[in-house]
Amino acid sequence: MANFYTDIPEIKFELENSSLMPRIVELKERGFADKDTYAEAPQDYADAIDNYEHMLEIVGDITANTVAVNAEAVDAEGPHCENGRVRYAEKTYENLAAMNKAGLNGMTMPRRYNGLNLPVVAYTAANEIVSTGDASFENIWSLQDCIETLYCFGNEEQRQKYVPRVCAGETMSMDLTEPDAGSDLQSVMLKATYDEENKCWRLNGSKRFITNGDSDIHLVLARSEAGTRDGRGLSMFIYDKRDGGVNVRRIENKLGIHGSPTCELVYKNAKCELCGDTKLGLIKYVMSLMNGARLGIAAQSVGLSQAAYNEAIAYARDRKQFGKAIIEFPAVQELIANIKARLDAGRALLYQTARYVDIYKALEDISRERKLTPEERQELKAFNRLADSFTPLAKGMNSEYANQNGYDCIQVHGGSGFMVEYACQRIYRDARITSIYEGTTQLQVVAAIRYVTNGQYANVIADMEKETVRPEYEPIMARLKEMAVKFNECTAKVKEAADNDFHDLCARHLYDMVSNIIMSHLLLQNASKAPELFGKSLQVYVNLAEAEIEKHYRWISNLTPAQLENYKQA
Amino acid sequence: MSLNIVVLAKQVPDTRNVGPDAMTPEGTVNRSALPAIFNPEDLNALEQALRLKDQNPGTTVTVITMGPGRAAEVIREAMYRGADGGYLLTDRAFAGADTLATSYALSTAIKYVVPNADLIIGGRQAIDGDTAQVGPQVAEKLGLNQITYTEEILDCKDGHITVKRHIDGGVETVESPLPCVLTVNGSAAPCRPRNIKLVMKFKRALAPMELAPGTTFADLPYAEQYEQKPYLTIGQLSCADVNADLQQCGLAGSPTKVKAVENIVFKAKESKTLTGSDEDINGLVQELLASHTIG
Numbered sequence: 001m002a003n004f005y006t007d008i009p010e011i012k013f014e015l016e017n018s019s020l021m022p023r024i025v026e027l028k029e030r031g032f033a034d035k036d037t038y039a040e041a042p043q044d045y046a047d048a049i050d051n052y053e054h055m056l057e058i059v060g061d062i063t064a065n066t067v068a069v070n071a072e073a074v075d076a077e078g079p080h081c082e083n084g085r086v087r088y089a090e091k092t093y094e095n096l097a098a099m100n101k102a103g104l105n106g107m108t109m110p111r112r113y114n115g116l117n118l119p120v121v122a123y124t125a126a127n128e129i130v131s132t133g134d135a136s137f138e139n140i141w142s143l144q145d146c147i148e149t150l151y152c153f154g155n156e157e158q159r160q161k162y163v164p165r166v167c168a169g170e171t172m173s174m175d176l177t178e179p180d181a182g183s184d185l186q187s188v189m190l191k192a193t194y195d196e197e198n199k200c201w202r203l204n205g206s207k208r209f210i211t212n213g214d215s216d217i218h219l220v221l222a223r224s225e226a227g228t229r230d231g232r233g234l235s236m237f238i239y240d241k242r243d244g245g246v247n248v249r250r251i252e253n254k255l256g257i258h259g260s261p262t263c264e265l266v267y268k269n270a271k272c273e274l275c276g277d278t279k280l281g282l283i284k285y286v287m288s289l290m291n292g293a294r295l296g297i298a299a300q301s302v303g304l305s306q307a308a309y310n311e312a313i314a315y316a317r318d319r320k321q322f323g324k325a326i327i328e329f330p331a332v333q334e335l336i337a338n339i340k341a342r343l344d345a346g347r348a349l350l351y352q353t354a355r356y357v358d359i360y361k362a363l364e365d366i367s368r369e370r371k372l373t374p375e376e377r378q379e380l381k382a383f384n385r386l387a388d389s390f391t392p393l394a395k396g397m398n399s400e401y402a403n404q405n406g407y408d409c410i411q412v413h414g415g416s417g418f419m420v421e422y423a424c425q426r427i428y429r430d431a432r433i434t435s436i437y438e439g440t441t442q443l444q445v446v447a448a449i450r451y452v453t454n455g456q457y458a459n460v461i462a463d464m465e466k467e468t469v470r471p472e473y474e475p476i477m478a479r480l481k482e483m484a485v486k487f488n489e490c491t492a493k494v495k496e497a498a499d500n501d502f503h504d505l506c507a508r509h510l511y512d513m514v515s516n517i518i519m520s521h522l523l524l525q526n527a528s529k530a531p532e533l534f535g536k537s538l539q540v541y542v543n544l545a546e547a548e549i550e551k552h553y554r555w556i557s558n559l560t561p562a563q564l565e566n567y568k569q570a
Numbered sequence: 571m572s573l574n575i576v577v578l579a580k581q582v583p584d585t586r587n588v589g590p591d592a593m594t595p596e597g598t599v600n601r602s603a604l605p606a607i608f609n610p611e612d613l614n615a616l617e618q619a620l621r622l623k624d625q626n627p628g629t630t631v632t633v634i635t636m637g638p639g640r641a642a643e644v645i646r647e648a649m650y651r652g653a654d655g656g657y658l659l660t661d662r663a664f665a666g667a668d669t670l671a672t673s674y675a676l677s678t679a680i681k682y683v684v685p686n687a688d689l690i691i692g693g694r695q696a697i698d699g700d701t702a703q704v705g706p707q708v709a710e711k712l713g714l715n716q717i718t719y720t721e722e723i724l725d726c727k728d729g730h731i732t733v734k735r736h737i738d739g740g741v742e743t744v745e746s747p748l749p750c751v752l753t754v755n756g757s758a759a760p761c762r763p764r765n766i767k768l769v770m771k772f773k774r775a776l777a778p779m780e781l782a783p784g785t786t787f788a789d790l791p792y793a794e795q796y797e798q799k800p801y802l803t804i805g806q807l808s809c810a811d812v813n814a815d816l817q818q819c820g821l822a823g824s825p826t827k828v829k830a831v832e833n834i835v836f837k838a839k840e841s842k843t844l845t846g847s848d849e850d851i852n853g854l855v856q857e858l859l860a861s862h863t864i865g
Binding site: 005039041043047050051055058061062097101102103104117168464 | 656741762763764765766767769771775792795799
């Protein structure tokens with residue numbers, strides 16, 4: 001029977017083969033403090049990894065045999081809006097029931113709230129696998145991750161009230177976007193007022209483009225400080241659907257992820273609770289929420305790339321033209337090899353990011369229980385920085401790759417790929433949103449560029465250049481070092497220009513360069529450990545990456561501030 | 571109302587994905603070439619039991635299976651889905667049992683371990699033997715009502731159960747007092763997936779028969795866990811444990827004798843092409859009657 005975990009050995013490799021993993025498990029398990037209290041808690045490191053594998057095997061089974069099977073019907077039917085409520089496509093309920101029966105909720109939450117206490121790495125793997133089956137269902141299921149923000153910033157009473165409900169399968173949404181506040185969330189106008197009589201907050205106004213907007217528990221960004229117009233007037237609120245007051249006005253008709261309801265919401269004096277402190281809604285809590293969500297989109301994108309690879313290779317093996325399977329033609333081989341190389345490189349970046357997030361999140365959580373040692377504080381700071389600098393790379397690059405891979409997957413199918421009967425067109429449509437929501441690629445560049453100019457990425461790359469690799473890969477390491485020299489040269493040129501427009505125009509090119517170099521290194525490290533799994537992808541990817549570096553190097557070398565005018569259209 | 575439910579389950583070779591090496595040259599099943607799985611309709615049966623457990627707090631679901639040590643896998647699989655525990659009925663004396671001896675052994679085990687069972691639920695039939703006899707024979711031996719071809723349990727309260735049965739051309743709704751035996755059809759709801767917390771809890775559960783010869787639980791990794799957590803030791807019953815009459819067990823208790831097993835390979839030269847004409851159809855019917863294939 002198909003299984004989207006056991007059929008894809010690269011995921012198991014990413015789960016187990018990192019020197020950071022023992023530290024992640026030790027921190028997450030607090031030195032295995034739960035082992036005598038909870039029957040499901042692991043006894044030691046090996047036992048924890050075994051638990052993660054069991055979890056992923058269940059996810060892989062449900063995804064391959066239920067979610068993927070239902071994907072076409074879910075895509076065709078989509079959700080419905082009835083009397084202000086969302087009714088999912090029929091098969092979506094079947095998917096949700098399977099995930100709930102399997103207990104795959106509250107994945108990263110502590111056991112004391114009925115969570116599974118899984119590290120972000122394991123949750124990310126589950127997320128990727130679900131997305132391979134159906135990216136639109138992944139949206140609904142993975143929004144459970146919003147609970148992380150409520151857990152981090154809500155009070156104990158709120159944790160006890162909401163976390164166990166999410167662990168039992170209640171769904172979540174994050175209500176941020178409004179008609180005039182998309183990328184620019186500082187412009188959010190949904191009004192939050194304090195109701196003195198009933199001693200609670202009330203929400204009035206509307207939101208747009210809210211994924212899974214009729215969820216059970218919402219995190220809502222709203223303006224609590226009357227008269228303000230910027231981000232400092234915004235706070236975060238928890239809306240409990242059981243209290244009522246929020247209705248769905250309509251569901252958007254979208255290009256892709258049809259199964260995921262994207263809602264316009266109307267708040268009519270809706271009762272809600274303040275989460276954390278007022279005024280920190282955007283600047284602190286939403287930033288944290290978004291970082292988690294961006295990692296989620298990176299995982300969704302990798303899952304889509306895996307789906308694109310699966311469909312492309314299956315079709316190419318099966319389809320015969322000119323008397324042989326089309327997979328035997330170099331032109332088709334290149335398409336598929338490139339999909340696989342981008343998939344493996346992007347996946348390596350995804351998991352490295354997840355590991356960084358794991359260490360800093362676990363330390364941050366421990367800091368709520370006790371004072372950290374000076375060494376731990378240093379560790380937290382370093383990993384927080386790594387996580388913050390890697391998240392925009394993982395999200396931006398993987399989402400762009402998912403689009404490219406979906407495109408190439410259709411290309412492998414030829415004319416058949418343009419027909420709705422084949423899954424590749426759904427993958428292509430579903431992938432399109434990944435480079436837009438939770439911050440467009442252009443905004444990922446904005447988030448990442450400071451780490452180009454302040455040398456953070458250059459330091460990471462310098463460390464990676466010190467890694468030992470298999471002797472046969474030494475020439476590849478030499479090429480990567482050459483690529484870094486070109487990147488540093490471009491960075492220096494942009495900094496020297498000291499011109500904001502010049503800097504902003506070059507940002508995307510620098511971002512692509514640094515991402516390509518980092519992914520090449522990660523793939524090199526993987527291939528050094530498991531050449532049978534990653535050797536081919538490494539060679540293919542470095543060829544691609546080197547050509548990309550060369551392209552951007554030429555582009556930046558040729559650009560002068562005088563040319564900026566040419567890029568401005570009236 | 572809490573219930574005591576017994577689920578009868580069998581580990582079977584996966585005959586649904588038969589490859590060229592599925593049969594030995596001697597015409598017997600080549601078990602090593604076929605993965606051992608939870609008999610599919612027994613999973614449907616387990617789901618019915620678990621639904622009753624969901625609806626009736628305090629209900630216990632006990633799985634009983636007969637087979638060698640590795641058959642304990644079906645008990646673990648059931649525990650991963652919500653069964654409370656189970657018993658592996660295992661003994662050399664049970665070997666070679668036909669459906670009569672099997673139902674005898676199972677019924678003695680049920681009387682021994684869950685004497686107050688309200689419901690005994692099994693799959694309609696196993697995909698290796700395809701007899702559909704064991705469930706009904708267990709009911710006979712226990713002197714209980716039986717409802718076969720169960721598709722859905724509509725209601726279970728006040729000592730009565732109402733069941734929708736799958737019959738030729740439609741469904742039939744029947745009612746029976748408890749205790750009774752149900753056999754569940756493959757058209758019933760599929761079984762729920764494994765639950766991750768239950769897998770984490772029970773993944774090390776073992777029946778003593780599964781241990782390597784000459785070893786004990788103390789020799790296993792995490793040995794202390796078996797002392798601290800009794801649920802990690804799967805119940806195991808021998809012929810003597812359940813006071814079974816040896817004459818009614820295994821080969822001795824099996825009136826069914828296999829005369830021969832033939833491996834039938836259809837060859838094109840033996841085939842005939844029939845048209846839809848009355849003459850051809852009549853000819854075929856006569857031929858099948860003559861060979862006692864029908865009639």
